[in-house]
Amino acid sequence: MSGVVIVGVDGSAPATAAVEWAAGDALRKDAELRIVHALDRYPYAIAGVAVAGPEDVLSRAAEQVLEAAEAVARSRQPTVRVASEVVEGAPAVVLQEQARQADELVIGDRGLGGFTRALLGSVTMKVAGQAPCPVVVVRDGPRERIGEIAVGIDDSDSCEPALAYAFEQAGLRGATLRLIHAWQVPVHAFAPEIFFDADEIHTTLHEMLRRRIAPWEARHPGVKLVEDVQNAHPVDALTGTACDLVVVGSHGRGALGSLLLGSVSRGVLHHARGPVAVVRGDARRHADEQGAGVTVA
Template identity: 50%
Template sequence: MSELVVVGVDGSPSGFDAVAWAADDAFRAKGALRIVSVVETWPYQVPQIAAVEWESSMTERAREILAQAEEIVRERRPTVDVSTRVIAGKASVALREQASEAAELVVGRRGTGGFAGAVLGSVSMSVAGQAPGPVVVVRDGGAAAYGEVAVGVDGSPAAEPALAYAFRQAELRGSMLRAVHAWPPPFALAPDFSCDIEALRESHLRITREQLTPWQERHPEVKVVTDVQCGHPVKTLAGAGERADLLIIGSHGRSGLGSAVLGSVMRGVLHHAHCTVAVVRERH
């Protein structure tokens, strides 16, 4: 897989934060950086001349935004190979297509459109939920460095791409990796059910360690902390993000109930985490 990092930018402060994050990650990976600005098609049903004027105006604006973004990269990481590209189309679709060519896609939490009070932009959510490979949704503004990467582990094969990305990130950063496994308390699902909570915890701990062992053998230099907790996955993962530079979660990409449940966790983490979040889908 290429070490190309693609970042989407739309002129918003959140987008420029994403550019800075992407520049740092491309530098760590010794990869190239492509900055993309998407020009949406004319949104109003009026005479065609307006559409032509709209596209021309928006394309010129996109080039100005790309020039600003490129300047950020050259000042921050002058050795990174950076290129820019203007693409016409629907932003979420265009960015998903770009993701198929890249090692990772980086976007800001909020764009220039939508509601001012929204925590997460619709484009960011759409891309994170559907694009192949890692999609990084960058926290707004600067953040303290904790020297820790956190990853959600659930024991399923679908978590493997997230673990691969997490160990790679921890290795490149020289950071500790916190593997977080959250399991809901049984009495929350069935109040009359009684069981040995400690035995359940040991079972979940064993599952987590078994999944981590092959990755630890491949990356012996990465220090791993196993964090198994009884609690709601969204709350537990968001809590881990409070002391992490990057929080990584997987996406099963299944149909039916499994996809709906996991999708709710992904949305919850993206909305509630106070750090940069990477959602990793398996590449088909």
């Protein structure tokens, strides 16, 4: 397997965590690790005042950010092929453009203000909602290896790319893949005569899961699977599971289409304690090129 794993860096602690995660995944994929820093001059632009000069402070700072990130990557994974680049422009725009060249894009979460652990930065949300390849959002902080990956599944074809990515990750890591489908009994306070047989629902949903995963199980016979059907909200089910990676799909709806993340993927990004991979529907192209799949929730 080969390709390019791109990680966006800005010198922050979450970006450092993203470099560490990306270096490990590049090693597993036998891919090149490309470290990218977006040099955004706009916040420093003042009408009539030149930002650049004989000694461009911003450019030198950008190079220092890359040097520090490269050092982290090489110390964690000395055998990984590493390249780095400074690209001028707004971070969200730069990273979305870089994602066109990547098999995977990794970024750190960047919360703002007093709700840092609850909210993600606008760059993170824009990139996760629009990048054409899988986007992994990594949080800063110690992580204990669980040996399990979780992926959300529903009964629509839109979860296929996420399934492909999750099966690939589980195979590369030798991890168990937990297949999560969450359902909730509809509120029927005004129609109490409607009866739901929980056992029958569970049986039907497990059958749906088996049909959905059968092609991927055939491609990845070595991956251990756990079927997990829960009577819970999807966000609660996915974020309440202890795992090394949560894989979700992007189901944006409405006039803005791909500019939006679906409510489940957005909720998981906000509240998950560990790394989250967001896989859009058009990531199928990447899966087909690799001869594997991509899993979406």
